[in-house]
Amino acid sequence: MQERIPILQMGRVLLVTIQVDMHDRLALQLQDDLTNKISESGAKGVLIDISSLEMVDSFIGRVLANISSMASVLDAKTVVVGMQPAVAITLVELGLSLNGVLTALNVMKGMKLLERE
Amino acid sequence: MPVLNSEVLPVRGEGDIVSVRQAVRKWAVEIKCSLVDQTKVVTAASELARNLLIYGGGGEVRLEKLQEGLRGGVRVTFEDKGPGIPDIPQALSDGFTSGSGMGLGLGGAKRLVNDFSIESEVGKGTRVTITKWK
Ligand SMILES: Nc1ncnc2c1ncn2[C@@H]1O[C@H](COP(=O)(O)OP(=O)(O)OP(=O)(O)O)[C@@H](O)[C@H]1O
Numbered sequence: 742m743q744e745r746i747p748i749l750q751m752g753r754v755l756l757v758t759i760q761v762d763m764h765d766r767l768a769l770q771l772q773d774d775l776t777n778k779i780s781e782s783g784a785k786g787v788l789i790d791i792s793s794l795e796m797v798d799s800f801i802g803r804v805l806a807n808i809s810s811m812a813s814v815l816d817a818k819t820v821v822v823g824m825q826p827a828v829a830i831t832l833v834e835l836g837l838s839l840n841g842v843l844t845a846l847n848v849m850k851g852m853k854l855l856e857r858e
Numbered sequence: 859m860p861v862l863n864s865e866v867l868p869v870r871g872e873g874d875i876v877s878v879r880q881a882v883r884k885w886a887v888e889i890k891c892s893l894v895d896q897t898k899v900v901t902a903a904s905e906l907a908r909n910l911l912i913y914g915g916g917g918e919v920r921l922e923k924l925q926e927g928l929r930g931g932v933r934v935t936f937e938d939k940g941p942g943i944p945d946i947p948q949a950l951s952d953g954f955t956s957g958s959g960m961g962l963g964l965g966g967a968k969r970l971v972n973d974f975s976i977e978s979e980v981g982k983g984t985r986v987t988i989t990k991w992k
């Protein structure tokens with residue numbers, strides 16, 4: 742059984758909605774899948790909706806940062822949207838700065854941000 | 859200190875890290891922690907369960923619901939029989955990793971809870987205990 746997080750393509754943007762409490766391998770799988778999909782599709786933007794995520798630890802944080810830097814090597818921008826306030830507060834205290842990761846409050850604002858780029 | 863309830867979860871694989879997160883969340887909700895505090899203790903537990911698996915080679919996580927006077931608490935103990943930590947202050951410092959991580963787990967977990975203690979003996983194993991009070 743190969744569990745995967747679906748990636749939706751909307752024009753030149755790839756949209757991912759993370760709706761499960763991801764185990765580590767699933768997060769790494771997403772990182773690989775997104776990288777492949779960007780290079781196949783020539784997408785210019787990646788939108789990752791984490792509004793359902795109740796926790797981001799150092800592992801998931803690192804995966805988000807990796808996705809963002811791999812996408813940028815492939816000439817695509819990544820925006821992480823919808824982080825819950827409690828998750829954001831916890832991340833800061835954990836000491837994780839999502840360096841280089843663009844964030845936006847919601848999908849609409851994330852889309853706008855990508856359009857501007 | 860009265861322990862109202864306890865539960866032991868084995869950690870043998872990645873899926874068990876998710877189970878630990880869910881169990882800690884459930885208990886934090888039961889003692890009526892705020893959403894921020896729930897998130898903090900769940901995140902700390904996730905870091906420590908992963909360390910237990912990756913560096914400790916797996917082990918056990920014990921959850922306990924505490925009552926001290928009027929306040930409730932959740933205590934979580936992570937115990938492995940792995941290689942142990944030779945230099946605890948170094949391991950606790952942000953940025954130190956012997957693996958491929960960012961070296962944030964231990965120091966970060968300590969910041970996210972109210973009580974934190976770590977005991978480790980080289981060749982014997984490691985025990986980390988955290989408590990979040992309501
Ligand atoms: N249970 C353990 N048994 C043996 N060594 C451990 C254990 N937990 C942590 N360590 C050691 O302490 C170091 C620091 O741990 P910490 O969780 O802070 O960072 P990390 O796991 O290396 O990276 P990150 O958690 O940011 O992904 C580890 O690299 C490892 O050498």
Ligand SMILES: [Mg+2]
Nearest residue numbers: 909959963964
């Ligand atoms: Mg760690």
